[in-house]
Amino acid sequence: MEKPVKNEKLKNWIEEVRQLCAPDSVYVCDGSKKEYNTLMAQMVESGAAIKLKKRKNSFLFRSDPSDVARVEDRTYISTPEQAQAGPTNNWVAPDELKATMKDLYKGCMKGRTMYVIPFSMGPIDSPIAKIGIEITDSPYVVCNMHIMTRVGKKVLKKLGKKGEFIPCLHSIGAPLEPGQKDVSWPCAPIEKKYISHFTDENLIWSYGSGYGGNALLGKKCLALRIASAMAKREGWMAEHMLILRLTSPEGKQYHIAAAFPSACGKTNLAMLRPTIEGWKCECVGDDIAWMKIRPDGRLHAINPEAGFFGVAPGTSYDSNPMAMDTIKKNAIFTNCALTDKGDVWWEGMDGKPPRHAIDWKGRDWPNENKEVAAHANARFTVPASQCPVICEDWEKPEGVPIDIFVFGGRRAGLVPLVYEAYNFNHGVFMGASASSETTTANIGAVGNLRRDPFAMQPFCGYNMGDYFRHWLDMGDRLGDKAPRVFYVNWFRKTSDGRWLWPGFGENSRVLKWMCERVDGKAEAVQTPIGLLPKLGSLDLKGLKIDERDIHELLKIDMDAWKAEIPDIEKHFAQFGDRLPDELKKQLKALQERLG
Ligand code: SAT
Numbered sequence: 167m168e169k170p171v172k173n174e175k176l177k178n179w180i181e182e183v184r185q186l187c188a189p190d191s192v193y194v195c196d197g198s199k200k201e202y203n204t205l206m207a208q209m210v211e212s213g214a215a216i217k218l219k220k221r222k223n224s225f226l227f228r229s230d231p232s233d234v235a236r237v238e239d240r241t242y243i244s245t246p247e248q249a250q251a252g253p254t255n256n257w258v259a260p261d262e263l264k265a266t267m268k269d270l271y272k273g274c275m276k277g278r279t280m281y282v283i284p285f286s287m288g289p290i291d292s293p294i295a296k297i298g299i300e301i302t303d304s305p306y307v308v309c310n311m312h313i314m315t316r317v318g319k320k321v322l323k324k325l326g327k328k329g330e331f332i333p334c335l336h337s338i339g340a341p342l343e344p345g346q347k348d349v350s351w352p353c354a355p356i357e358k359k360y361i362s363h364f365t366d367e368n369l370i371w372s373y374g375s376g377y378g379g380n381a382l383l384g385k386k387c388l389a390l391r392i393a394s395a396m397a398k399r400e401g402w403m404a405e406h407m408l409i410l411r412l413t414s415p416e417g418k419q420y421h422i423a424a425a426f427p428s429a430c431g432k433t434n435l436a437m438l439r440p441t442i443e444g445w446k447c448e449c450v451g452d453d454i455a456w457m458k459i460r461p462d463g464r465l466h467a468i469n470p471e472a473g474f475f476g477v478a479p480g481t482s483y484d485s486n487p488m489a490m491d492t493i494k495k496n497a498i499f500t501n502c503a504l505t506d507k508g509d510v511w512w513e514g515m516d517g518k519p520p521r522h523a524i525d526w527k528g529r530d531w532p533n534e535n536k537e538v539a540a541h542a543n544a545r546f547t548v549p550a551s552q553c554p555v556i557c558e559d560w561e562k563p564e565g566v567p568i569d570i571f572v573f574g575g576r577r578a579g580l581v582p583l584v585y586e587a588y589n590f591n592h593g594v595f596m597g598a599s600a601s602s603e604t605t606t607a608n609i610g611a612v613g614n615l616r617r618d619p620f621a622m623q624p625f626c627g628y629n630m631g632d633y634f635r636h637w638l639d640m641g642d643r644l645g646d647k648a649p650r651v652f653y654v655n656w657f658r659k660t661s662d663g664r665w666l667w668p669g670f671g672e673n674s675r676v677l678k679w680m681c682e683r684v685d686g687k688a689e690a691v692q693t694p695i696g697l698l699p700k701l702g703s704l705d706l707k708g709l710k711i712d713e714r715d716i717h718e719l720l721k722i723d724m725d726a727w728k729a730e731i732p733d734i735e736k737h738f739a740q741f742g743d744r745l746p747d748e749l750k751k752q753l754k755a756l757q758e759r760l761g
């Protein structure tokens with residue numbers, strides 16, 4: 167079985183895990199279509215997957231109702247000192263956490279196959295790419311990793327005998343006794359779930375969950391938590407950002423990297439169809455950006471992933487036609503509803519709801535409790551290459567040069583549609599104090615306001631105070647080649663709950679304003695919080711929107727902003743000495759400008 171594996175460290179690690187987890191067999195993945203098809207056929211046979219009649223080579227999975235999203239409460243950054251993990255991360259000392267988890271891992275793969283997945287985050291020939299090896303007992307994870315990362319023989323070849331990799335150990339934590347029948351979504355109860363990162367060792371141990379970021383370890387665990395810590399040590403950036411290319415009617419290209427929390431529309435923005443004439447938008451990535459300063463002095467970004475793991479509910483030909491076209495074939499759906507015709511359905515899809523469907527829990531729908539048919543964090547997994555607007559340079563090894571950073575979140579009030587930072591450090595302050603209402607992408611309360619700095623609150627693999635400093639240092643190194651920084655809020659509502667801004671394709675108007683700011687063409691007005699579009703500088707041609715709504719969207723309520731200050735102070739205070747002085751200065755300056 168280990169024949170394809172020539173790397174000594176990998177051979178030893180596979181053997182070590184085999185002895186600990188005691189699987190029935192070990193299988194090294196080659197990343198082939200045949201392998202994918204075989205595993206899918208097995209899962210259809212066992213009842214874990216349903217083949218969709220209406221979508222080519224596509225499958226539906228239903229998870230256990232306890233295993234539907236990331237588990238931030240069970241996610242750990244395990245460093246020798248707690249201060250390295252900082253106040254925003256759960257922490258347990260490495261020895262203690264390893265002892266606890268080793269007990270759980272003991273014999274945890276009994277009755278199952280242990281899969282070894284060699285994968286690359288980033289195009290294999292990219293100087294920014296990293297190799298990971300995920301060991302898992304979930305064939306669902308293998309198939310998802312096939313789509314989300316670059317898997318297989320070519321990765322092992324690049325690894326060679328002595329190459330380095332990031333070990334990612336995953337088990338669903340559900341061993342099978344001889345003769346015991348499997349369930350369709352095996353997993354461990356919540357109190358036994360652990361998503362652990364030993365950042366000093368570049369090591370990931372995940373136990374008990376089969377869902378999304380808890381289990382597809384290349385994504386949040388490697389490409390954000392481990393990578394952010396590596397990036398800090400090595401002088402680059404790993405960010406929770408989509409990457410898109412905008413092209414003006416004159417043919418000028420602008421590359422935008424935007425950070426929004428999970429389930430705040432990154433995928434929709436990444437695949438935006440501009441409503442303004444002559445502008446073109448292409449997608450480079452929808453969730454994660456790895457960025458390095460190149461010899462030209464500019465920051466260049468790659469998308470380390472190969473697929474999209476997008477939120478299904480709300481995705482429609484109206485909100486994101488490009489995503490709808492991307493998921494026509496070769497897709498994995500998780501926790502969507504199943505129609506009688508053999509297709510998937512979710513709330514917010516185009517057209518009328520089906521008269522009857524099977525909901526994400528496998529029950530007839532509609533039901534008398536008026537529950538949703540698809541779970542709010544139901545997802546599609548699909549190859550990025552299938553996206554009709556994927557950028558031709560999305561796999562360019564050196565990445566694309568970033569012109570603009572955008573931060574944002576969901577805020578029903580307060581935050582205007584768009585504003586620009588006075589300078590890079592002010593932009594870092596905007597990112598560091600960013601806030602958003604929580605969504606269903608994490609298990610926990612929905613709609614609570616929380617500070618989510620740089621949309622990295624759940625994903626920063628080290629002390630967030632040091633992370634702020636890293637941003638400031640990167641700005642110093644970039645100097646006048648640093649991207650311009652903006653903040654947006656597509657989610658403003660009136661007091662009676664109506665959306666003020668139409669969003670989706672119309673967001674191109676806001677992006678155009680940013681590009682014109684970069685070129686020194688669009689006018690802005692100075693306000694205490696930053697530079698806002700001067701009335702008339704935002705292209706609203708052809709948009710039916712009440713002038714009062716525009717005023718409201720660009721209004722700054724001084725009292726409400728003053729009332730934010732104590733919360734930002736409290737948020738910053740948790741970092742103690744690790745909070746850079748520059749951010750204290752920025753906060754003070756904001757306070758003074760507010761008067
Ligand atoms: O972390 S997941 O990959 O499950 C999705 C998200 O939160 O963005």
Ligand code: MN
Binds near residue numbers: 428
């Ligand atoms: Mn995300």
